[in-house]
Amino acid sequence: MSTLHPGYFTDGLDADPALAAAIRGELHRQNAGIELIASENIVSRLVLEAQGSVLTNKTVEGLPYGRYYGGAEFADAIEALAVERARAVFGCAFANVQPHSGSNANAGVFLGLLKLGDTILAMDTAAGGHISHGHPATLTGRDYTIVRYGVNRDSERIDLDAVRELALRHRPRIIVAGGSAYPRAIDFAGLRAVADAVDALLMVDMAHFAGLVATGLHPHPFPHAHVVTTTTYKSLRGARGGMVLWNDESLSGRINGGIFPGVQGSVMLHAVAGKAACLGEALRPEFRAYNAAVVxxxxxxxxxxxxxxxxxxxxxxxxxxxxxxxxxxxxxxxxxxxxxxxxxxxxxxxxxxxxxxxxxxxxxxxxxxxxxxxxxxxxxxxxxxxxxxxxxxxxxxxxxxxxxxxxxxxxxxxxxxxxxxxxxxxxxx
Structure with a gap:
């Protein structure tokens, strides 16, 4: 027991009535209302408990089994478990589960694989793209040359011919597929053909349909994509955060370095534990039934x-x-x-x-x-x-x-x- 701060290790949320009232109010709001926001989902109690665990106390930097700080035995085991499960869920060779968000995952990939000023071809936010793919208000939009593609006015779907024309004209280093408000399946093979034509990398941000990919209900970015990013909430129904997935080992050092120390520092281990929990759930048969019901x-x-x-x-x-x-x-x-x-x-x-x-x-x-x-x-x-x-x-x-x-x-x-x-x-x- 702490004599300096009585109750420090025993008092719960009721020790802070104002905070407790706000959190209970949010629980009531979620329970009594219907959530239709695409960037939100409801996690399992397992995920809640993993995130609200003693891992909050532990700081580590670097990759599992190669940390800068000591006392990382169980931290390493937890992150390695999350990586193993991510690879199993998405059938890829490599995974980085450290990004604090999908935007950090994207920024880390860009930093690791591009030079400042390189050209990115990505979907315009006005057509359904995500701000982290090069909106002028973001670091990505400031630090790289952004060319935007949209959708066909009649079909409101991606026009591969238009994307190809922009790629041939601007010669991007990375073409980004996926967005924030695009409701249709994406032709990854077609986009890879465009990328190959201009010697670009294809990056797929599958944040809004990762659960469907994991269960075979949406076209799979691999083997067409060179690198895939995603959030771990939304359709994965898990902890808030991001991941990067890839198959080419030659990209590993650049991608991992782009995340740490490139765009963020210490690993949020409690979030990584929550990711491990939801990825474990994604390997169960009922997760496919859930995503089929979503569609x-x-x-x-x-x-x-x-x-x-x-x-x-x-x-x-x-x-x-x-x-x-x-x-x-x-x-x-x-x-x-x-x-x-x-x-x-x-x-x-x-x-x-x-x-x-x-x-x-x-x-x-x-x-x-x-x-x-x-x-x-x-x-x-x-x-x-x-x-x-x-x-x-x-x-x-x-x-x-x-x-x-x-x-x-x-x-x-x-x-x-x-x-x-x-x-x-x-x-x-």
Missing amino acids: ENARALAETLAAAGLRIVSGGTDTGLMLVDLSSRGVTGDVAAKALEAAGLAVNKNMIPFDPRPPEAPSGLRLSANAGTARGFGADAFRAIGGWIDRVVRAPGDDATLAAVRAEVEALTARHPIYGPPAAGISRP
Whole structure:
């Protein structure tokens, strides 16, 4: 027992009432509402406990079995386990599980494999790309020459001929596939052919569909990609963080060095333990069933919204996410998102391809079936969710409608509670 700080090793969250109230409030929000934000999911209790463990106390730098600090026996075992599982899940030769985020994974790859000023060809954020692929506000956008490709105006899908023309004109060193709001399967073989034509590397950021790749429900980036990055939450349903995967051993030193010491320092071992936990779950048969349900539920939601008269960008989805065009309703994404949150439905506003509106008040919403499926919602539940979204965006300023929908939302979530007291030592309010 610490005599200097009584209760230091024994007091829990209740020792800080203000913090405890906020965390319990967030637990209640998650439990009573429906999460439709594509960048979020709901982890298992196993992942929660791994992340909230004594690994929080341990600092290490470097790769397993080659650390700069001592006392790393169990830290090495945990990170090695996460690496082994990542390789097994995605069928690759090498993995780095240290990135603190998907953006750090991307930045580390760029730093390791490129020279400052080199050209990157990546999807424009206005077409569904991710900011870490070269948005002007990021270090990547500042430190490299960024050329952006978009989607075909009619199909709203990647046009390989247009990508090839840009690649031949600008001769990028890396071509990036994958994004933040692109709902369709990607032709990795076609993009690799473009990369080979200009002697570029192909990098695939599969953050939003990694779970589908892991279970054979989406085209696999390998063997077409030279390097693959991903987050470990979203469709992998695990700890927040990132990973880098590759097969060519000659890239190992550059990629590992790009992560550490290139863009970050000490390993967050508690997060690595959470990654090991979710990757272990991804090796189980039920994880494929989960991802198959995600695809089915996303299609049910998209079809319901389309039947209600809301346009689905590109006409549908091949993944767990979709973009919804609100233009026909005369409501903007920011207004709709605020009203939906009041009704218990958490979504995010999003630009659609060729959006005439600004990012702060765009024409669309981005929706995902990931978190609802994790709770056990089936296709019928997602059809009901589609109906609630339609009702809210028809009358976003009608408090009675929002209250009525919220009551129906809470009736559904009550049948699918998350965790149950106590979750990570926190009892439900």
